[in-house]
Amino acid sequence: MFRFSLGKHPKTSREPFSVETLAKSSRLRGANVTQGICPYCAVGCGQLIFSKGGELIDIEGDPDSPISTGHLCPKGANAYQLSVNSHRVLEVLYRAPYSDQWETKTMEWALEQIAQRVKATRDADFTTRDEQGRLLNSVRSIGSLGGATIDNEENYLIKKLLGGGLGVVSIENQARI
Numbered sequence: 338m339f340r341f342s343l344g345k346h347p348k349t350s351r352e353p354f355s356v357e358t359l360a361k362s363s364r365l366r367g368a369n370v371t372q373g374i375c376p377y378c379a380v381g382c383g384q385l386i387f388s389k390g391g392e393l394i395d396i397e398g399d400p401d402s403p404i405s406t407g408h409l410c411p412k413g414a415n416a417y418q419l420s421v422n423s424h425r426v427l428e429v430l431y432r433a434p435y436s437d438q439w440e441t442k443t444m445e446w447a448l449e450q451i452a453q454r455v456k457a458t459r460d461a462d463f464t465t466r467d468e469q470g471r472l473l474n475s476v477r478s479i480g481s482l483g484g485a486t487i488d489n490e491e492n493y494l495i496k497k498l499l500g501g502g503l504g505v506v507s508i509e510n511q512a513r514i
Contacts, residue, residue: 364394364395365387365394365395367389368387368388368389368394368395369387369388369389370385370386370387371385371386371388372384372385372386372399373385373386373396374488375405375409375410375412375413375416376416376484377410377412377413377416378410378412378485379484379485379511380404380405381404381485381488382398382399382402382404382405382408382409382410382413383398383399383401383402383404383405383407384396384397384398384399384409384413384416385397385398385399393417393420393421395417396416396417396420397409398413398414427444428441428442428443428444429441429442429443429444429446429447430442431446431447455479455503458476458478458479459476459479459503459504461478462476462477462478462479463475463476463504464476464477473504474504475504475505475506476503476504476505476506477506477507479499479503479505479507480505480507480508480509481495481499481505481507481508481509482509482510482511483495483508483509483510483511484510484511485510485511487510492510495508496508
């Protein structure tokens with residue numbers, strides 16, 4: 338016969354928990370927490386991104402966020418499912434010029450192509466001086482449009498890279514529109 342004494346069980350309170358239940362803990366315990374911003378709209382709600390062993394395990398609203406105080410809209414609340422979805426696209430479809438066939442390429446290939454094409458466009462259109470000899474160091478054939486959820490630090494880096502580094506003139510942010 339099983340006997341249970343409230344005062345003698347070492348790991349229970351007055352609640353009728355089993356030993357197995359008492360041994361369980363939150364899957365978030367021991368996880369690394371990174372503060373982030375929801376990528377969906379211009380509101381910029383705060384998110385807490387939980388990871389263990391380099392793997393994403395959860396995304397929740399950040400209760401310390403002055404914007405959302407831990408609340409997320411349906412899109413923001415589903416950010417985790419978007420990230421770990423088995424249907425998430427991990428490759429790109431590429432159709433070469435004049436081709437009628439799509440090819441599957443890796444993301445690394447696509448990023449390398451983007452970098453090469455930005456460099457080629459910049460090199461082809463870079464203007465050092467105008468007709469009067471004034472220093473320009475500009476590229477007018479590339480532009481950038483940022484989103485409202487990009488914070489000030491990211492906007493600063495984008496402006497430095499594109500404007501100061503590459504000479505891009507047309508740099509805008511959707512937050513000002």
